[in-house]
Amino acid sequence: MPIRVIVKRDVCIGCGVAPALCPDIFILEDGRNRILDRFSVETNDNISVGKLPEDMLDCIENAVTSCPVGGRYILREDLVSSLTLACDM
Numbered sequence: 001m002p003i004r005v006i007v008k009r010d011v012c013i014g015c016g017v018a019p020a021l022c023p024d025i026f027i028l029e030d031g032r033n034r035i036l037d038r039f040s041v042e043t044n045d046n047i048s049v050g051k052l053p054e055d056m057l058d059c060i061e062n063a064v065t066s067c068p069v070g071g072r073y074i075l076r077e078d079l080v081s082s083l084t085l086a087c088d089m
Contacts, residue, residue: 004041005060007033007048012071018063025056026063033071 005025007018009032018026018033026033034043035050042049052060 001054002051003054003057003060005035005039005050005052005064007035007050008046008071009034009044009048010046011069013069015068017066017068021063021066022056022059025050025052025059 007026012032014028014031014033016028019028025036025039027036028034034040034048035052039050039052040048041051
């Protein structure tokens with residue numbers, strides 16, 4: 001089941017933690033994180049949304065829990081309808 005990752009770019013401080021931990025998923029652009037194009041579903045000034053394979057979950061969770069401002073969260077596609085978060089915000 002794919003995993004949806006949402007980066008809240010409007011609160012991102014550009015510390016670089018996510019790209020350092022998961023360079024195959026995240027990149028710093030204009031001082032804010034975003035999902036790499038190959039996984040990106042939507043990117044604008046406020047958010048970056050990506051759909052990623054489940055085998056990347058460990059790396060994603062590590063980046064999410066390391067974010068100092070809670071700028072990203074993950075949703076499992078099978079839980080999106082109930083908006084059950086897979087981590088704290």
